[in-house]
Amino acid sequence: MLEQLHAVFGFRTFRGVQQQVVDRVLRGESTLAVMPTGAGKSLTYQLPATMVGGTCVVISPLIALMHDQLRSAEANGIRAATLTSADENRAETVARLRAGELDLLYVAPERASQPHFRELLGQCRIALFAIDEAHCVSEWGHDFRPDYRLLRPLMDLFPGVPRLALTATADAHTRSDILNQLGIPEEGMIVAGFDRPNIRYTIRPREGLTQQLRRLLAANPGPGIVYAPTRAATERLAEALSDGRREVRAYHAGLPPEVRAANQSAFVASEDMVICATVAFGMGIDKPDVRFVAHAGLPKSIEAYYQETGRAGRDGDPATAHLFWGADDFARARMRVQEVEEVRQQGERTRLSALGALVETAGCRRAILLRHFGETPPETCGNCDNCLEPPKSVDATVVAQKYLSAVARTRQMYGAGHIESVLLGQHSDRASQQGHDTLSVFGIVEGEEAALLKPVQRALLVRGALLPTEHGGLMLGPEARTYLKGEQPLDLVLPPKRERGRGR
Ligand code: ADP
Ligand code: ZN
Helix, strand or coil, X not given: CXXXXXXXXXXXXXXXXXXXXXHHHHCCCCEEEECCCCCCHHHHHHHHHHHCCCEEEEECCCHHHHHHHHHHHHHCCCCEEEECCCCCCXXXXXXXXXXXXXXXXXXXXXXXXXHHHHHHHXXXXXXXXXXXXXXXXXXXXCCCCHHHHHXXXXXXXXXXXXXXXXXXXXXXXXXXXXXXXXXXXXXXXXXCCCCCCCEEEEEEECCCHHHHHHHHHHHCCCCEEEECCCHHXXXXXXXXXXXXXXXXXXXXXXXXXXXXXXXXXXXHHCCCCEEEECCCCCCCCCCCCCCEEEECCCCCXXXXXXXXXXXXXXXXXCEEEEEEECHHHHHHHHHXXXXXXXXXXXXXXXXXXXXXXXXXXXXXXXXXXXXXXXXXCCCCCCCEHHHHCCCEEEECHHHHHHHHHXXXXXXXXXXXXXXXXXXXXXXXXXHHHCCHHHCCCCCCCCHHHHHHHHHHHHHHHHCCCEEECCCCCEEECCCHHHHHCCCCCCEEEECCHHHCCCCC
């Protein structure tokens, strides 16, 4: 096996759990391999594909991803092809498949349900089903693709052919779902270590994002990616961060293909370029020396965050990951939860509160990430913002109660500005017109507490004790009661002093 590894890929040794996975596959045992991005998942089916007689059918969700994989497989001399609507040489591919001349056949999941594809497979020698991005089969995953549910019936027609499901992004719930949905036994799950010790995590509230990013760029040389939530934001940031010294470019699916391709290859070749991109950027890109990944807004889930930050430091050298989040990210995400199908709402809420715990913890960020992937890490890692400089936390329970009471007393329709001015006892036309200056909450926040109002509002939004109204106001959320009744304390984490108040 090692000989073949060297002959085909030029590698002397396996990495991490690769050998364990390949061993199982070669014994014909169905397997779920949970391996982080960059751990070398493709090799675990490509190597067996060159060793067993017969073709390995690889299911992959994106045509672009398939073509990347195809190129790198062919570069290693593996006999491979894709069979997608975008391919003009389909007849040739089918002929090669029938003749047993393919080690790898990449297909999209939609094809699995086509009777004529089933028939075709029936006429060939199939050695392995490899299911890439296998979390797509689960409604619990962050990227559910209904077509993945068609794979089981197809594979069941080939009971002797082992299955290898691959994913980087599965929490415990998603994993057991993948096993069930794809018919893989529980003992067939192999989980790689998820720690990326060379990545330093830093997470901060968004306060003057452009300034925050400028400081970040100044402190972090080397190639970097800034992930922005929208196409427009990628362009805005690229513009704002360009200072004539370092090249900063935008990348998103709405750019003309030639611009996109040019920006991508410039980035891959560059030693200090910054690219402002939507999260699609980075998927099929092999650039091991990315020195930092910054998120300008909240990622979709812990898994997504882990995967996106995992694009930094794949060469093993020190790298950094930065996340700038805002309470409005949580507010918007909560609104979106209301819009998804009811069966999926609980999962979405769980995902969101896991993100809330990550951004708001006073403890080790890495410990939270690793626990999420089922590991039992030490309490501190020594290489995240909180471990390097433990934040102060203050008990803000009373301020939270005052804040929520003010929202309730003013009838759950005003925005943060008005709520704050009521709490601080600031006289205004609006306060007197509405009689808010006669409420018991008028002016009940003073002294040191005043500085806590903004962070308290943020924390209450993150926790679902406050919700945004349709008109930009604030109302009480489902979690408000436990705070108002004093059943739930609010410990607030304050970022280090030297950063506070700067860059507004
Ligand atoms: P994943 O799909 O898990 O994100 P890839 O399959 O794209 O990872 O592999 C990531 C990189 O690691 C590739 O550049 C690949 O060539 C390299 N790689 C994989 N296995 C090994 C190995 N055993 N030794 C050295 N490099 C490896
Ligand atoms: Zn830590």
